[in-house]
Each structure stands twice: as C-alpha cells, then as structure tokens.
Amino acid sequence: MTMAEIVHQISFSLGIPANENVEDLHIEDAVLIAFRELKRYIKNPEDKTVPYARRIDLLANNIRTNKVLYVYPSRPKVGLALSNVDSTNVFQVAAAVNFGGLQNASTADLDPIILQLSMAQAANSLSQDFQWTYSVDNQCVYCTCKQVQPGSVTIRYVPDYQDVSEIKSQTWLDYLIRLGEAHMKKALGRSRSKYTIEGSNVSTDGEILLSEANAELETIRAELENRKNKLIVVN
Secondary structure (H helix, E strand, C coil), X not given: CCHHHHHHHHHHHHCCCCCCCECCECHHHHHHHHHHHHCXXXXXXXXXXXXXXXXXXXXXXXXXEEEEEEEEECCCCCCHHHCCCCCCCHHHHHHHCCCCCCCXXXXXXXXXXXXXXXXXXXXXXXXXXXXXXXXXCCCEEEEEECCCCCCEEEEEEEECCCCHHHCCCHHHHHHHHXXXXXXXXXHHHHHHCCCCCCCCCCCCCHHHHHHHXXXXXXXHHXXXXXXXXXXXXXX
C-alpha cells in the first residue's frame, strides 16, 4: 500500500477529509510516527545475491539494513579434491574420482566415492574457507575466500525499510494502519482538549479520543512485544 492509500483508509475510519488539514494536523505525520515505531519489530529476513567482492558495498547493491544475518557463496562446492565439482551431481563426483560411470559399479567400487564425499563434508564443516564480516558503520561486508572465489554471494539480512510502500506483509500493514490511526486519535484528542468553554452547549470529543488512543496503543504494543518475543533470528 502507498502512503496515500493508508491515509485514505485512516481518514475514512476517523470520518475526516483525507485531502485537508484537520486542526493543523496531518495524517501522514501520524503514519510516519507509526512506521518508525513498527520498524523496530519487523524482523523478516530477505535474501539478495550480488557479485562477489572482497568489499561489498551494501548501499550500492540496494541493500539497506542494520543487521546482516549470513553471507554464503551462491553455489557452494564440496571441497578437497572435489572443490571444482558440484556436490549435487553424483556423476561428476564419480568422474572426479576416476570412475567412468556408476551403472555397473560394485559396492567395492563405490566405497572410494563415499569416502571422498565424507572427507569433503568433514572439510567443509571444519574449515573456514569462506569468512565474512559486516561493518554497520561503513555499510559494507568484507569477504575472504581461501579457495576458488565464487562468482556471487547471497546476503541474508533484515531490511531497513525506508518507505511504507516497501512493507508487503498484510499483517504488518494492518499493524501500521492501526498504529497510525491510534497516533492520529491521540493528536486530535490533545488538540481538542486544550481548551474548555464554560457554559457552552457544544463539547468536543478530545478526552474520548485521548482515552481510546492510549488504550489502543497499549494493546497494539503488547501484541507487538508478544510477537517479538516469539521471533528467533538465527545469525
């Protein structure tokens, strides 16, 4: 949803014009306040594959984040003598250990292949052929690779959204609208309860709006904290 669509929905719920200032208050400001608050709870990771480099500039690759979870070669290899062979291709593995084919191979013939694969798996588990470090100040990832450098790497990160339109999850959009509406109610409530006119037959709903806004904000924040405690981000 765009900012205009969110503003229209909130204005409809509150019964106020979407294209006019209401008591010098903008609904967009309430949505932006809600957006900044909600971003602290959105931890959905995203993956992006970029060309390999020793220093990967995240901003240059359109990655905005404050937390990189993992960096790994896009096409990992087996390692050892099979470092140039994809582990998923059994026939290439057989060729790499000097076996022409597997159709007529006996159990004895397969043993060297199994041994080679086991050694490669152990080497991949224990070695540090590919390492990476994330610099939050420089917004870049430093990579080192002892063996053949991969053509590309995949970066898993928690995105730092810059605009409300970047939120695609309907759940988070619902929270954004609810938070924006509550913040707008709070602003309207404070504006309408600044002054009281003694003896007037007309009264404003400022106190009611303030009460509703505070209750809604408390409920929404409790729900978000509960969701936050259930999320586990593996680094």
